[in-house]
Amino acid sequence: MANRNSRTQHTLAIYARALREARPYWPLLALVLLVGLIGIPLALLAPLPLKLMVDNVLGAEPLPAWLDWLPAAWHSSPDAMFFVVVGIALAVGLGAVAHQIGDWLLREYVGERMTLDFRAKLLGRGLRASLLKQEAGGAHDTAYRINMDAPGIQWTALYGPLPVVVSLATLAGFLYVTFLIAPALAVIALATSVPLLILIHLSQTRIRDRWRDVKEHETAAQSIVQETMSALRVVTLFNRDRHERSRYMRRAGQGVRARLGVIRHESLYGLAMGVTTAVGTVAVLYLGVRYVEGGSMSLGDLVLIMGYIAQLYAPIRTLGSHVTAQQRALASAERAFAVLDEPAGVPESPGAPARGRAQGRVTFEEVSFAYEADAPVLTGVSLDVAPGRFVGVVGRSGAGKTTLINLLLRLMDPHHGRILLDGVDLRDWRLDDLRRQFAVVAQDCTLLAASIADNIAYARRGATRAEVEEAARQAGADAFIRALPQGYDTQVGERGARLSGGERQRIALARAFLKDAPLLILDEPTSAIDGTTEQAIVESIRRLARGRTVFTIAHRLSTLAEADTLLRVGGGRVVEERAAGEQTPHAPVRMAG
Ligand SMILES: Nc1ncnc2c1ncn2[C@@H]1O[C@H](COP(=O)(O)OP(=O)(O)OP(=O)(O)O)[C@@H](O)[C@H]1O
Ligand SMILES: [Mg+2]
Missing domain, CATH: 3.40.50.300 (P-loop containing nucleotide triphosphate hydrolases)
Known part of the structure; x- marks a missing residue:
């Protein structure tokens, strides 16, 4: 338990560090969050046109109160109603697409800019690190981290907590609307969310360590390539190409095995989550059909709720895959931060006055x-x-x-x-x-x-x-x-x-x-x-x-x-x-x- 607590603390510390490193981007990150939250009402509206179609165009139910402002003649004409609903569907659909594109462009822009700045910072630090240590072999590792691990900053600071907030808020929105229509169905949906979240939590801890292993193996294999290629003359003259190749294959093979192991793990969790989702959907459908048959709920409402259920599991699944992807991101961010924490080979003395050309004693x-x-x-x-x-x-x-x-x-x-x-x-x-x-x-x-x-x-x-x-x-x-x-x-x-x-x-x-x-x-x-x-x-x-x-x-x-x-x-x-x-x-x- 203590172990788990310290692990959680460690994870939080990495997020906190990533956010601190991303300080100049805080206003943009706030904007990303805002745009993400705007998506929630759009998601809530998505299945609405279908409900209106079923209840008010095909069925004979009166239009909901919020459409009272439409001319009275339209209310009694099914054709007019049809076009009204189509109009709503188009507006909602276009709104969702526009939102999606805006959201995507904004996140890409912020993420790439952030990574570029962070890479520059890592490179600066790498260049100031101990020359002796870098020349003794640290340079390949540092280069790998600058190339491959630097994006860890955007994966954690941008794709870390923000999507969680948006997904949880979306989830809450769906549950709330479902609850307003049929409390029992909201309870079922909530009940299936719990095992899903437990599965996510279980997968979380396991997979990060595995990703770290993968990185270690891959870096080691990468260094063999760089080292061999830079000492090509020696390798050739001493006839060691076969030896180097098998050394590489061994390390790279370990990397591949570790990677496949992680993927097997991830897919098992994916399977368990898929089964849970299906069971929850079937339960809601079963009960919903009974309600419609008993007249306590309109068919349109069932359609609406099924639309939400289909979308309800989407944020949970996003949370799930997000959490596993985050394990990789955290491992990367951690490795990148280690470059920043590397002490300077020779520290700069901050208060030293500027000096001109020396005499030479x-x-x-x-x-x-x-x-x-x-x-x-x-x-x-x-x-x-x-x-x-x-x-x-x-x-x-x-x-x-x-x-x-x-x-x-x-x-x-x-x-x-x-x-x-x-x-x-x-x-x-x-x-x-x-x-x-x-x-x-x-x-x-x-x-x-x-x-x-x-x-x-x-x-x-x-x-x-x-x-x-x-x-x-x-x-x-x-x-x-x-x-x-x-x-x-x-x-x-x-x-x-x-x-x-x-x-x-x-x-x-x-x-x-x-x-x-x-x-x-x-x-x-x-x-x-x-x-x-x-x-x-x-x-x-x-x-x-x-x-x-x-x-x-x-x-x-x-x-x-x-x-x-x-x-x-x-x-x-x-x-x-x-x-x-x-x-x-x-x-x-x-x-x-
Ligand atoms: N980066 C290093 N890490 C550990 N030991 C080192 C390192 N560089 C040099 N040494 C060791 O320190 C000792 C002195 O090395 P140095 O390079 O100063 O010798 P040198 O007098 O310049 O020799 P040469 O005439 O061959 O250039 C040697 O024993 C060497 O093995
Ligand atoms: Mg010398």
Whole structure:
């Protein structure tokens, strides 16, 4: 029981959350509700023309009092009556259709707008989530949620409580009118509503958990596809396509089985509800016919009530299928909200003042960091780099060089200690301002699936073609780009796959040139480049380094010829192999060991 209560609370919490998220849409949601309620009198009027036809046109009963205003001559003419009733039928029918279309258009409009806004919000949050976590595989899941689960907001906020209110009000209207004509029939209709509602309630709890299972399996299968397709080269070269296929089939198969299980469940409930409805209808018909035979009710009234009974079960059935559909919607909404609740990778400091271009002093104070709790990568690192220094970072593979740089870029925060730029803790910089201070050539040089020119211009919004070409020239990329058949308009393919590793590096370098930031970060900028090209690039880096603070990670010492400080990373520590100022800048570096 406690379990059920907490489940109900949980469900209510999701609805409340959905409504809060939909706050800007509250006026429109109120309008949707209003339009829904207008449908009730229309539904009540629907079987009326048939009743009038049976009682007043075919039968001899006098017209109801509300038609007294018609000319007296019409009252006695069956032909005139016939046309009056046809007129009423047309008016009611047209009204119902107009209402239906208006209702539909309005709901679609509100729903789609709401989902679009919500998707944008999810995407924004996904982009701010922890980079480490996203890169470690969370990205596929987030993408799936943004695509597939975002509509959960409209399924819950719009198609959640509102149709329930409208259906219950419709139900009450039908029962009330039936009660006015024949109380016993209203009681029968009400009595069959109860088992129906119990069935709905039973199905409710069961089916949501099953839908959640379905989602888990389907996401897992989806990730296998994405992962395999993005590591296609490895899969092919290691001959693992069959393995990947069977891995996919296993997960996808589980998804299909789970989905079929849910559908079996839903159809069983559907069957039970159908049988209950049929029994209720037959009971009302039986009693109604007896009443008509006994003269206590007109035939037209029976027709009217049967019309209501047929419609009476419609809102109940809507409630039923609605509830099961809602289980799916709730599962989706919950998964989408989880994206919103994901803490930001690095939190923005709300009160930070805006800052302009940095001088470029970098200070680490007792900085410690670990990806996994028991495996520290950096412990108690302190260093101070004056503006304009050229810092070389060396160390074994896996020593923590990229980690050091990632901390400086504030892709993550240190667990202890602090990092300062121009004497200000990185956490007291606005993220936008901070990101503007760094031009980065990363170890993996990710390019976007766009043209070369677009990739370079990515560094600065509104850069002209001349500026892009100038940056490429300085990075030593201009010549090879011009040699391509489409030059700067060459499409580089996904992640830049149509270019060689060295070409990608030079484009990334051009991008850094164009950014013109006070700090320059190069993570192995020449790892994929031959000796001759390297010389040219070292030359361009030297040009680029002027007036900036530079951190260059390199395994090849030739790349570090410019360095006036050398930091060696190893064993969690960073030691300065050559203090700044000890030797004249730009002197060749000699390294021990
Ligand atoms: N996202 C991550 N999650 C967990 N551990 C990580 C992550 N990134 C790096 N590591 C671990 O932290 C350590 C330092 O990695 P880092 O990338 O800083 O090394 P590196 O010095 O740049 O090496 P390389 O010269 O090969 O680029 C390694 O042992 C690595 O396995
Ligand atoms: Mg590295």
